Amino acid sequence: MDTLQAGTCTPDTSPCARAAAPRLRADATRNRERILAAARELFADEGALVPLDEIAKRAAVGNATLYRNFPDRVTLIHQVVLSVLRGVLEHAEQALADEGDPFEAISRYVHAAAGERIGALCSLLSDHLKLHEDEELLATRAELERVVEQLLDRARRAGRLRPDVGPGDLFVALARLTRPLPGKECLEDEMFVHRHLQLFLDGMRAPAPSILPGRPATMEDLRRA
Secondary structure, X not given: OOOOOOOOOOOOOOHXXXXXXXXXXXXXXXXXXXXXXXXXXXXXXXXXXXXHHHHHHHHOOOHHHHHHHOOOHHHHHHHHHHHXXXXXXXXXXXXXXXXXXXXXXXXXXXXXHHOOOHHHHHHHHHHHOOHHXXXXXXXXXXXXXXXXXXXXXXXXXXXXEOOOOOHHHHHHXXXXXXXXXXXXXXXXXXXXXXXXXXXXXXXXXXXXXXXXXXXXXXXXXXXXX
């Protein structure tokens, strides 16, 4: 009968195999994250038809690794869009958990969401995916709308937000103001994107309360102003 030498490991059930498995899973997770990050950057900068080989090169993985994780372009686009929506949702949840000024929480959410470059990726959703048939994307978007509505409602009730502002206003502003202009010579400077978003946010503020002639301003008037 063959015997095992000390310090060797048997396949599958050995301690060595069990120790190696988590490391392999961690490596696979990191590879997947690198591919998604690279695809997001290249899709935003060059469009959805950027060669997949270029994405693999940017992610520093082999082509086989890319195709093992994402067998085709549509699958990769789907996961990129989903990761962007989840990132925007996470920013909204963090803003909602903020117990400070509710309007400032909205402002922080909008500027953080702009960093997800959602405007540059809108064409991926409209041109390559069928949103109405995708339950995962629909559920994520619905949850995002729910959280943002709570964020806005809190600011409305505090008198800090115009009553006619809804989640759609924020989403359209983010989509339009973070969409790069055509042509490499017209790439928008990030500073101007955030400046324009701030101008938009300033227009969302609730107007200062009117103070009638002959009526002294109260502390509440001054606080809300």
